[in-house]
Amino acid sequence: MTARDRRLRHAVLMRALPVIPFAVLLIVWAVGWEIARPPLITLPSPLEVGQTVHRLWDSGQLQANTSASMYRWLLGFGVGVVSGLLLGVPAGLSPLIARMVEPVVSFFMAISGIVWLPIAIVWFGLGTPTVVFIIWNSVFFLIFANTVLGVRSVATVLEDGVRTLGASRVHVITRVLIPGALPHILEGLRSGLGFGWRALIAAEIIGASTGLGAMIYQAKEFLRTDVIVTGVIIIAAIGLLLDAGLGLVERRTIERWGLVTEGARTR
């Protein structure tokens, strides 16, 4: 066997390995289901899940619920990111303010998201505003805390260097501190993305009548495990896609600028 063959075999193996656990799970699920034949209220077969995807798509429920969820997520996440950045950058510039707000931010991070649900329902009723508020709440503090940390951890040397060359304060902030804070900001975005998506599902389960979260919770009333399993898989897939999208942004920005840490690259 030549070296080239060996390299090829290695590359194929590397691609094939991650598929194995999924394939095993699918086979165990399919074969186990065929043997045990559990009723639908216990577990659907993989085939039924496939049919359910088809059925939900044809009836338009899947598109409607997915777009309802995505709309809420975009709104809550967008407002959370913008407000977190707008407040986080100035707070990061002042070490005094940064230190001062740290405990209050920690406290609100400890109760972010789902904990606000009862009072959000009192304030906004059931539906989109409550869900958006919960997502904003989950995202904002993460972005804020990471932005503050990012701005504060930019090496003073870089800033001094630019200032020695006669740069203005605005210049230092826009050209040095914000790009320098980007790795931390993106890390905040990444956690915020995950937490926001999770909070969305939780908020929809309890506080809304449309959306993917509501879809799987309503399915529970009718013991439709096929709809639940389908919904769960779609929820996970969208979560992973969003994460992959952010990974793309990371590659285009901080990795290209050489700002990324070794650890982040190994993901």
Added chain:
Amino acid sequence: MRAKIAADEGGTSAGPRLRPRGSVIRTPRVPRRILPLLFVVPFLVIIAAWVLAKSAFGVSGAALPSIGDVIRASSQLIDWGILPYDVAASLYRIALGTALAIVIGVPLGLLLGTSRYGVIMFGPFLRFFRAVSGIAILPLLIIWFGFTETTIQVAILYTALIPIIFSTMIGVRTIPPAYRDAIETMGGGSARLMRDVYLPGALASIVVGIRLGVGYGWRALIAGEMLVGAGGLGFMIFGALQFHALGQIVAGMILIGLLYLVIDRLILAPVEDATVRRWGVQRG
């Protein structure tokens, strides 16, 4: 794989060096002695805004409880014995769920981490299940186990398990191979390797994973208690919604925040610091 691994993935993170005081914008000089006390200022601002909203703008009790309402609700709940009961229920659940997740997750993570192929093979699999949150599988768990303690327990266990496996696995992978080679050269078997290299080497990462797991698990716990309704703090604040008892809701929220901070900052963070200092092979 030195340097810092995102907190999300577990792994030990070297704390960033923070900027010294006042470079871009000037901040007033504050005497050293009162500096650590300044953290009360934002809390005072919030309380002032709260009082102002109630007194000056007359926000009704149906939208915002007064501070008095919250204190009254707390003392009532303590008097009736509800609060201690719910706190105990929540703490017991998170403790049991985390303990089970550690017992199952750490050995699994160690096993997967010992082989390079294990990580490549199971990395995406674990990532997929990390995307399936414990809250999302709650409807299924409710069908399987009903509105019971088991449902909440399984949701916490599942939620805490994934980050613990992941962090442990990554932790083992980040151990410099030289340590393993050294033991193997001296004739150490795999049990020896596990005890003397993998476990201590990954310990800092494991603790990070446990901390993450508790953080995720705590949210799953609150959500689970809201839906299942078998006592606990999540049930307490959600149940209060039915009676429109806003004082009770806010009291519960504050308590949930404080309890989590105590668990995370006073118990887990010191353990993490101590572990990283003692076993953190990643520094330097």
